[in-house]
Amino acid sequence: xxxxxxxxxxxxxxxxxxxxxxxxxxxxxxxxxxxxxxxxxxxxxxxxxxxxxxxxxxxxxxxxxxxxxxxxxxxxxxxxxxxxxxxxxxxxxxxxxxxxxxxxxxxxxxxxxxxxxxxxxxxxxxxxxxxxxxxxxxxxxxxxxxxxxxxxxxxxxxxxxxxxxxxxxxxxxxxxxxxxxxxxxxxxxxxxxxxxxxxxxxxxxxxxxxxxxxxxxxxxxxxxxxxxxxxxxxxxxxxxxxxxxxxxxxxxxxxxxxxxxxxxxxxxxxxxxxxxxxxxxxxxxxxxxxxxxxxxxxxxxxxxxxxxx
Amino acid sequence: xxxxxxxxxxxxxxxxxxxxxxxxxxxxxxxxxxxxxxxxxxxxxxxxxxxxxxxxxxxxxxxxxxxxxxxxxxxxxxxxxxxxxxxxxxxxxxxxxxxxxxxxxxxxxxxxxxxxxxxxxxxxxxxxxxxxxxxxxxxxxxxxxxxxxxxxxxxxxxxxxxxxxxxxxxxxxxxxxxxxxxxxxxxxxxxxxxxxxxxxxxxxxxxxxxxxxxxxxxxxxxxxxxxxxxxxxxxxxxxxxxxxxxxxxxxxxxxxxxxxxxxxxxxxxxxxxxxxxxxxxxxxxxxxxxxxxxxxxxxxxxxxxxxxxxxxxxxxxxxxxxxxxxxxxxxxxxxxxxxxxxxxxxxxxxxxxxxxxxxxxxxxxxxxxxxxxxxxxxxxxxxxxxxxxxxxxxxxxxxxxxxxxxxxxxxxxxxxxxxxxxxxxxxxxxxxxxxxxxxxxxxxxxxxxxxxxxxxxxxxxxxxxxxxxxxxxxxxxxxxxxxxxxxxxxxxxxxxxxxxxxxxxxxxxxxxxxxxxxxxxxxxxxxxxxxxxxx
Numbered sequence: 001x002x003x004x005x006x007x008x009x010x011x012x013x014x015x016x017x018x019x020x021x022x023x024x025x026x027x028x029x030x031x032x033x034x035x036x037x038x039x040x041x042x043x044x045x046x047x048x049x050x051x052x053x054x055x056x057x058x059x060x061x062x063x064x065x066x067x068x069x070x071x072x073x074x075x076x077x078x079x080x081x082x083x084x085x086x087x088x089x090x091x092x093x094x095x096x097x098x099x100x101x102x103x104x105x106x107x108x109x110x111x112x113x114x115x116x117x118x119x120x121x122x123x124x125x126x127x128x129x130x131x132x133x134x135x136x137x138x139x140x141x142x143x144x145x146x147x148x149x150x151x152x153x154x155x156x157x158x159x160x161x162x163x164x165x166x167x168x169x170x171x172x173x174x175x176x177x178x179x180x181x182x183x184x185x186x187x188x189x190x191x192x193x194x195x196x197x198x199x200x201x202x203x204x205x206x207x208x209x210x211x212x213x214x215x216x217x218x219x220x221x222x223x224x225x226x227x228x229x230x231x232x233x234x235x236x237x238x239x240x241x242x243x244x245x246x247x248x249x250x251x252x253x254x255x256x257x258x259x260x261x262x263x264x265x266x267x268x269x270x271x272x273x274x275x276x277x278x279x280x281x282x283x284x285x286x287x288x289x290x291x292x293x294x295x296x297x298x299x300x301x302x303x304x305x306x307x308x309x
Numbered sequence: 310x311x312x313x314x315x316x317x318x319x320x321x322x323x324x325x326x327x328x329x330x331x332x333x334x335x336x337x338x339x340x341x342x343x344x345x346x347x348x349x350x351x352x353x354x355x356x357x358x359x360x361x362x363x364x365x366x367x368x369x370x371x372x373x374x375x376x377x378x379x380x381x382x383x384x385x386x387x388x389x390x391x392x393x394x395x396x397x398x399x400x401x402x403x404x405x406x407x408x409x410x411x412x413x414x415x416x417x418x419x420x421x422x423x424x425x426x427x428x429x430x431x432x433x434x435x436x437x438x439x440x441x442x443x444x445x446x447x448x449x450x451x452x453x454x455x456x457x458x459x460x461x462x463x464x465x466x467x468x469x470x471x472x473x474x475x476x477x478x479x480x481x482x483x484x485x486x487x488x489x490x491x492x493x494x495x496x497x498x499x500x501x502x503x504x505x506x507x508x509x510x511x512x513x514x515x516x517x518x519x520x521x522x523x524x525x526x527x528x529x530x531x532x533x534x535x536x537x538x539x540x541x542x543x544x545x546x547x548x549x550x551x552x553x554x555x556x557x558x559x560x561x562x563x564x565x566x567x568x569x570x571x572x573x574x575x576x577x578x579x580x581x582x583x584x585x586x587x588x589x590x591x592x593x594x595x596x597x598x599x600x601x602x603x604x605x606x607x608x609x610x611x612x613x614x615x616x617x618x619x620x621x622x623x624x625x626x627x628x629x630x631x632x633x634x635x636x637x638x639x640x641x642x643x644x645x646x647x648x649x650x651x652x653x654x655x656x657x658x659x660x661x662x663x664x665x666x667x668x669x670x671x672x673x674x675x676x677x678x679x680x681x682x683x684x685x686x687x688x689x690x691x692x693x694x695x696x697x698x699x700x701x702x703x704x705x706x707x708x709x710x711x712x713x714x715x716x717x718x719x720x721x722x723x724x725x726x727x728x729x730x731x732x733x734x735x736x737x738x739x740x741x742x743x744x745x746x747x748x749x750x751x752x753x754x755x756x757x758x759x760x761x762x763x764x765x766x767x768x769x770x771x772x773x774x775x776x777x778x779x780x781x782x783x784x785x786x787x788x789x790x791x792x793x794x795x796x797x798x799x800x801x802x803x804x805x806x807x808x809x810x811x812x813x814x815x816x817x818x819x820x821x822x823x824x825x826x827x828x829x830x831x832x833x834x835x836x837x838x839x840x841x842x843x844x
Binding site: 164167168170174175178179180181182183184296298299 | 395400413414415421430
């Protein structure tokens with residue numbers, strides 16, 4: 001019964017299942033490292049999902065769809081940026097509002113798109129390499145976005161750890177007053193980080209509607225944005241741990257779907273909640289050392305910055 | 310960069326002026342921070358900027374460092390018009406600043422912090438080597454890879470100084486640099502500053518500590534309420550004259566009544582108190598023990614971040630400890646929370662006025678209720694007795710001379726000094742038997758500070774046991790009967806204040822924390838470094 005589950009296929013499909021959350025989470029990590037708490041990830045994801053879907057359907061090109069989704073996510077996040085960084089509104093309330101707005105707005109745009117099929121996203125062709133046993137089917141038979149998401153994680157890691165701009169970004173998230181006193185442009189940098197986070201969330205949403213599902217249904221993100229937010233925190237704001245967390249969540253999701261299909265005698269409800277419960281438990285254990293986790297947390301997270309004070 | 314070519318010594322008036330400021334004015338809504346300020350700093354001079362809190366010193370140096378744009382007036386650096394739009398421009402012109410607060414990042418390491426303050430930092434590895442070399446040459450050893458959050462206050466200041474020195478500044482601004490140092494560390498800092506001055510770097514030194522200014526500075530400009538009221542050569546006038554120029558009137562030191570220490574168990578007894586700090590980068594208390602008798606004032610000194618906040622929390626009950634560690638008049642309060650301790654006669658005033666001692670957005674009446682509810686009986690069967698609460702708040706305001714339009718205003722609307730008087734008054738009015746205060750006069754002007762010290766002494770004379778935690782050594786020497794110091798969470802054995810020398814006090818506070826005086830050839834190293842960087 002359980003033997004009918006092919007482990008290679010499982011691993012291959014977990015990478016696909018994890019990519020939307022991974023994209024959204026790595027974007028939010030950069031935003032939070034800059035000291036901004038944007039709870040609008042879910043809203044930006046779903047707007048990205050419909051914008052990407054619409055752009056791909058109308059143009060017939062998945063690439064246009066992904067670019068459109070990133071732009072739409074960034075545009076929505078800039079509303080948040082203006083409200084919180086220029087008009088100094090509360091970040092938590094504004095982020096929640098952004099999520100509510102995104103869900104409603106995407107439903108409005110999506111009216112005419114339900115039931116249509118998007119143009120297929122081609123797999124990246126590695127030629128004979130993808131026939132290598134084990135490695136080939138697991139790693140080398142995916143669409144480009146899966147690889148792009150991993151590249152983004154690597155790039156964010158290098159950026160934060162080794163570049164000067166990354167150092168300044170961390171400094172702004174650590175103490176905006178000190179960064180301002182040294183002459184760094186706190187607001188400008190945070191707006192850029194928020195836009196990056198929005199673009200990543202938009203990409204993640206589009207991956208859902210163009211590849212993973214692939215079709216448009218209202219509310220199709222179904223809490224993926226919230227899981228992305230949780231993963232960032234429990235991964236202690238470390239890029240590779242975010243990747244691990246997202247893949248863990250995706251892996252358990254795929255596994256429980258397979259188990260359901262195989263007809264295992266566990267009530268469906270328990271299987272459905274397994275990804276959430278297991279991911280949170282594992283990440284809580286990883287980040288159990290509170291002092292170290294607190295050190296890695298951006299100290300100015302969620303605090304309003306005003307230059308005159 | 311080429312400016313520092315050889316050691317030279319230029320002092321006093323009559324030599325080339327490095328920075329000249331004329332008619333500088335800066336107003337914020339409702340307050341004029343600087344009004345028509347003019348003064349000049351000569352090349353290589355140590356120039357003091359003296360004034361009380363709120364006299365406009367900080368705004369003035371922020372203008373020089375490009376953080377604040379003046380409304381009127383002009384600045385000239387070596388004769389050329391100088392109007393930095395941002396700190397980057399100021400640094401490029403050769404102006405560096407060591408801040409009093411807010412300029413280090415706790416979660417980043419020393420090298421990263423230093424790189425953030427430089428225009429074109431070298432690679433991390435070269436920078437680390439350079440930091441080691443320069444810091445040792447100036448007797449301020451630093452490990453570039455350590456997290457700043459793990460450093461002591463004195464070490465953090467070294468980071469800031471080294472950050473400035475690596476840029477080879479012409480003018481170094483130091484904003485109250487000694488408020489976080491032990492006396493030994495102050496001496497080493499002064500040796501470094503004198504050496505820099507001898508090499509031709511001008512230093513603008515901001516402080517309200519008169520003796521320091523008299524021993525270090527060549528000239529002084531005195532600010533009061535945003536205006537220049539005097540300038541002088543500090544060595545030629547007395548500290549008392551300086552104080553009067555700064556405050557504008559003569560000060561009366563607090564008077565204390567003669568008293569005898571009573572018999573019986575001590576009012577407060579702390580034994581083997583060890584608690585982990587609840588804060589990241591906090592300092593855990595390790596085996597702290599002392600007793601305070603009725604009518605006695607125990608002064609606890611220490612450099613910031615050595616466990617003062619934790620000690621206050623552990624005494625107020627916000628941080629509970631094991632049974633038996635804290636006793637009042639024989640009763641065990643170790644594992645009791647704040648309200649139980651209040652019932653037993655404890656009151657506490659923490660350092661942070663807004664957000665800890667008082668809720669910023671709540672009125673004075675509500676704030677009076679928050680700490681007075683237990684001892685003043687302001688709550689009956691779960692309901693608030695507003696009439697009694699209002700009367701209590703009014704009484705505090707009247708008795709402690711809190712300047713406020715009324716008790717209905719929010720706590721954040723009061724100035725620092727007035728709010729501090731309210732907070733202290735609120736606690737002292739509750740007829741306490743044990744009083745714990747952290748930094749009673751921090752950020753308070755001299756007149757208000759004197760009155761706060763007086764009411765603390767009055768309460769002690771009335772029979773309360775008082776613990777005053779402060780970083781102001783002069784204050785502790787003035788009001789304490791016995792003196793102890795916190796160093797890395799450990800408390801030195803308390804000693805009578807009478808007969809205690811500054812040197813002994815410094816050793817109790819942890820001495821110089823591993824610093825040595827600078828080597829004579831440190832300048833050579835720095836020059837070589839600078840030319841390397843240019844090559």
